[in-house]
Amino acid sequence: MRLRLTEGQQAAIFALVLVLTIATLYTYIRESQPPPVQRASEVRVSLAIEGASWSTGYRNVSTLNNTVFGILLEASQRLHFQVKWITYTVPEGVFVTSINGTDNGVGGMFWQYWVDGGYGDRAADKKQIFDGDLVVWKFEVPQEGG
Amino acid sequence: MIGGRVRLPLMRGLGGRKVREIALGLIMVGVIGKLVLLSYANVETVFVASLLAGSLLGRWYTVIVPLAVLGILLPLESAFLFPGYTLEAMGGITFFVATGYLFVGLAGRGLKPRILCRVKSVALLTTISVPLTITYDVWTDVGEWFFLTRRAGVDFWTVLQLQVPFTLIHILSSLIFVPIFGSLFLLALAHRAAAPLPEAAHGNAQP
Numbered sequence: 001m002r003l004r005l006t007e008g009q010q011a012a013i014f015a016l017v018l019v020l021t022i023a024t025l026y027t028y029i030r031e032s033q034p035p036p037v038q039r040a041s042e043v044r045v046s047l048a049i050e051g052a053s054w055s056t057g058y059r060n061v062s063t064l065n066n067t068v069f070g071i072l073l074e075a076s077q078r079l080h081f082q083v084k085w086i087t088y089t090v091p092e093g094v095f096v097t098s099i100n101g102t103d104n105g106v107g108g109m110f111w112q113y114w115v116d117g118g119y120g121d122r123a124a125d126k127k128q129i130f131d132g133d134l135v136v137w138k139f140e141v142p143q144e145g146g
Numbered sequence: 147m148i149g150g151r152v153r154l155p156l157m158r159g160l161g162g163r164k165v166r167e168i169a170l171g172l173i174m175v176g177v178i179g180k181l182v183l184l185s186y187a188n189v190e191t192v193f194v195a196s197l198l199a200g201s202l203l204g205r206w207y208t209v210i211v212p213l214a215v216l217g218i219l220l221p222l223e224s225a226f227l228f229p230g231y232t233l234e235a236m237g238g239i240t241f242f243v244a245t246g247y248l249f250v251g252l253a254g255r256g257l258k259p260r261i262l263c264r265v266k267s268v269a270l271l272t273t274i275s276v277p278l279t280i281t282y283d284v285w286t287d288v289g290e291w292f293f294l295t296r297r298a299g300v301d302f303w304t305v306l307q308l309q310v311p312f313t314l315i316h317i318l319s320s321l322i323f324v325p326i327f328g329s330l331f332l333l334a335l336a337h338r339a340a341a342p343l344p345e346a347a348h349g350n351a352q353p
Binding site for chain 1: 185186187188189264265266268269272293294295311312314315317318321322325
């Protein structure tokens with residue numbers, strides 16, 4: 001015997017399945033996000049910025065800004081250069097679009113960062129830095145998807 | 147006279163006033179939704195506008211709606227979001243984005259005969275949106291890899307792996323917007339005046 005459902009019953013079942021699917025997927029996406037960086041005690045770090053035709057440094061400084069983005073902003077205020085970025089809500093994090101007037105996309109190159117030689121694997125404001133770390137921002141051809 | 151001969155089938159392909167209004171509504175959903183949701187990477191409404199253009203309206207709207215949305219959005223993006231991007235990189239990626247949305251529209255067009263004002267139709271559109279979203283993302287990854295990341299020696303497999311979290315968000319976006327706007331526009335079509343659908347009126351189902 002074949003079960004016949006009214007439009008209302010079909011709508012209710014469809015809505016239930018859809019809500020459960022969306023909730024499951026949303027929970028998974030939220031759980032797979034990198035956790036926010038907790039403000040720690042002072043760290044001593046170095047920052048190097050390498051544009052296409054210029055470079056600057058912010059070496060061996062003690063700071064409470066213990067993220068890759070935080071130290072970049074601190075350097076921009078101390079050394080008087082401009083940083084532009086977009087803040088994404090999902091996935092959470094900042095995307096740096098311009099440093100010292102050098103905008104992403106010129107020559108197919110983008111701003112990317114490395115910490116102690118390791119390529120940035122998450123948004124700059126989600127990447128914690130520790131005592132003795134060297135942060136390098138380079139204007140290069142990208143190495144990531146998304 | 148020749149102009150008139152060309153214009154007449156073209157106008158017929160655009161359907162009645164109500165159909166044109168729905169097409170305009172889809173274009174607005176695509177543009178406004180994308181702009182409002184800019185801070186949510188891969189949460190967007192261009193996909194749903196393209197899918198519904200093909201599956202609800204068909205005919206020229208399969209092509210017109212996605213291209214109109216992109217025609218409005220891309221100049222805004224290149225002027226305000228990516229001002230420094232090279233023409234080659236923007237042009238190359240734009241090709242993959244535009245053909246990706248056209249593919250979505252055409253896939254929707256293939257479903258058009260099965261789309262009625264029924265819960266089953268909304269469920270069908272929502273279900274099909276998942277593989278279509280994945281296909282669209284893989285296709286645009288090809289463009290991103292070819293025009294951007296390939297030069298850095300990054301292989302396509304790595305690009306696909308890094309894309310996974312963004313595609314999950316894109317699927318979430320489709321699962322939210324396709325049933326919402328699908329239901330709204332299906333109801334709008336069902337409640338429109340007795341004027342026949344463009345395809346029912348003229349029998350020729352192209353493109």
